[in-house]
Structure formats: structure tokens, C-alpha cells
Amino acid sequence: MNKQKTNRTLKLIAFLLMTSAMTKAQNLDTDFLPKLMATKPEEFKDILDNADKYRVQILYTQIDRDKKNRPTFKSYGFRINNSEYFYPASTVKFPASVMALEKINQLNIKGLTKETPMFTGAEYERHTPVTKDSTAENGLPSVAHYIKKILMVSDNDAFNRLYEFLGQEAFNETLHQKGYEHSRIYHRLQVGMNREQNRRTNPIQFKEGDKVLYEQPMVISEKNYASPTPILIGKGYMKGDSLVKEPYAFTDKNFFPLLEQQGILKSVLFPEAVPSKQRFQLTDSDYQFLYKYMSQMPTESTYPKYEAPDFYPTYCKFLMYGSHKDDVVNPNIRIFNKVGDAYGFLLDNAYIVDFSTGVEFMLTTVLLCNNDEVFNDDHYDYETVGFPFMKNLGQLIYNYESTRSRKYKADLSKFKMNYDK
Secondary structure (H helix, E strand, C coil): HHHHHHHHHHHHHHHHHHHHHHHHHHHHCCCCHHHHCCCCHHHHHHHHCCCHHEEEEEEEEEEEECCCCCCCEEEEEEEECCCCCCCCCCHHHHHHHHHHHHHHHHHHCCCCCCEEEEECCCCCCCCCCCCCCCCCCCCCCCCHHHHHHHHHCCHHHHHHHHHHHHCCCHHHHHHHHCCCCCCEEECCCCCCCCCCHEEEECCCCECCCCCEEEHHHHHCCCCCCCCCCCCCCCCCCEEEEECCCCCCCCCCCCCCHHHHHHHHHHHHHHHHHHHHHHHHCCCCCHHHHHHHHHHHHHCCCCCCCCCCCCCCCCCCCCHCCCCCCCCCCCEEEEEEEEEEEECCCEEEEEEEEECCEEEEEEEEEEEEEHHHHHHEECCHHHHHHHHHHHHHHHHHHHHHHHHHHCCCCCHHHHHHHCCCC
């Protein structure tokens, strides 16, 4: 073993020792995943040898059923660490979708539903209004239609509109009250707004015809959700056409750790299996709505209409398929998930089921695909490092799950959706 490889191995061992107390407190087995990945050195050797550089984290949860189909869970972690920063990208859109449905229910206004037309105004700099949506069947925006676009193709504007409906402070405080205390979701996506602009969320009206059912003025967050300490990563970043040779600051960026990502996924899929404080106030119809659009392929959608070549059946299904547009989709497998990719960080938070065999598991992962350690240059290693890792990891776990013995086959009928509309 050469000196460089020895140093990398020692670093990995040191990191695992440092985080072992935390993972044990979370009841995570930290030995299984590296051993399983080591059985496929052609696929995972580089990741295992350079885990620190890639900032890879993996959270895999086995699900077993009793004779009454009640689930129990056993989780396995690799480098899980709530203190190690990664940019969560579009994975923040999942809690926004869930909490927007919850807010509709909590408002409890006669006639107000997730399908009610939602009109967004503008009262502050850089804020923009929305009065129509050409991708909707009725041509009007709504919470339901925004969620469809988020879950199927990860639409950024749709997230921004739900962020504005929720309000920055309420968004974060609700997450924290439910036990997701490390999450910080306090800025819109893609539009590059500053702190003051993100603190202020647009006025909103829900209307049925000319009748206003609910009106929300511009809301100003009174709290600061930025990281209390600087978060600096990499060796440089592009500012315009110039390279700045110093680490890139993520201090004012969102954060959504893997344990909390999978925790929210679990609370939506298996609400009966989590503490009551972690559940969301959703109806049976809401759950079915989320399950449908989390798992629906964009090419199965009519409103919105998503067509080739920009969209394809495996779009936004990184685990199992990577970025392969031509992969044949197993008709028995459905992936209920939310992905993200930005600044070189690649993520997927997924529940994967095979209806033919009863296989089911949760798998959540992130890695940094940025070998030159320069940010904002649009030169990331998604295709050469990230997507192959995602595909290989999903298939590795799926193949293992397919051979794992279960006392009782899962009844997964509640997750079988009709995708005709």
C-alpha cells in the first residue's frame, strides 16, 4: 500500500471514529455499507478510498413487516454527520411540498383546497408575481400543480412559490418543532436573492372565481437562519469571468442533513411509524397525491406535459438509473423520491419498491462531484463520478435486498398508483 493511499485510509478511519458516537446514538450500523461496497471494487473503490474528498454520505434503511404488515426499520450509515456541510439543492422542495399541503389543512377555510387557484403578488425588490400557469389544465397556478412540477421534474419556480406561501420563518420553525432541528431552508432557488429579499415573501391570494377565500400579506421573517459559523469549501470559485482563489462560502446557503431528509420521507410514507410530533397534518387524499407524483415518471403526465428529448422515463431517478436516458425501466419497480444537484453536490432521497417481489427500502445519499474544487464554473463531475455512483449504489442495495430473507412479504398495495391522469 503506497503512502498516499495509507493516508487516505487513515483519514477515513479517523472520520468514522469521530462520528461513531453520533451514529450509534441514531442506532446506525456503520460497518455494513463499506463492506458491501467493497464487494464491488470496480464500482466503489475510488469512492471508498476518497470518501472525504467526495463528502459522501449514505443512509440505507431496511424495512421488515410483521404478519399484520406493520413495518419495522433498521438503518445503516456511511459517514453520516449532521455537522459536515453539503448543499441540499432541490431536496428542500420535498418538505416545502408536504408543508404547503399541511398549511392548507390548518387554514381550514371552506372551499380552500390544494387545487384552489393561487395568485402571487409582488411588494418588494426582485419579487415577481404569478397570475397564470400555461402548463395547468385550467391555465391557473395552484399548490397542487406546483407540487406536481416539483416532484416530477424538480421545477425551481414552483418551489419558490411554495416557499413564499409558507414564509421563511414558519417554514423553518415548523421543521424545528417537528424535530428536524439541523435544517436551515431560508432562500429561494436559482434567482440569487439576498438575505433581505429572502426574508420577505410575496403577498398571496387564493380565489375561486372573483371570490377571495384567503389572503396573505407580505410576511417578513424576524429571525436569521444563516449558519452561525462560516462554511468555506474548495480552493476557488468563479465570479463573473474571473477565478477567485479562495474557498467558496456556503454560510448563507440552505442545509438539510441526510438524517432529516430520510426522516421526513419516512414520516410521509409511514406516518404511523414515527412519533406524533414528527407527523404532518395531511389527509388520506394528500398522502395519495404525494405518493403518485413522487413516483410518476414525467412521460406519464398530461398536465404538465413533459416530452422527449428533454424528459424521459428515468428523469430525476438517480438511484437505480443515474442519468441514463435509454435505460429500460423495470415495470414492477417504482421510486418515490426527490433528487437534487447543484454546486457539484448530487443527492437522492428515495423509497424504492418492487411490487412483484415485495422488496422495499429507503436509500438517501449525497456526494460532491467537483474534482478541481472550483465552484460556480459549471464544470462538475456528475457524469463521470456522480451518476455512475448513484446508479451503482441503488442497484447494489436493490440486488442485496432481493436476496435478503423476510419472514413476511410486504403488502405494498397502498403505494400502487393510477398514473393515467
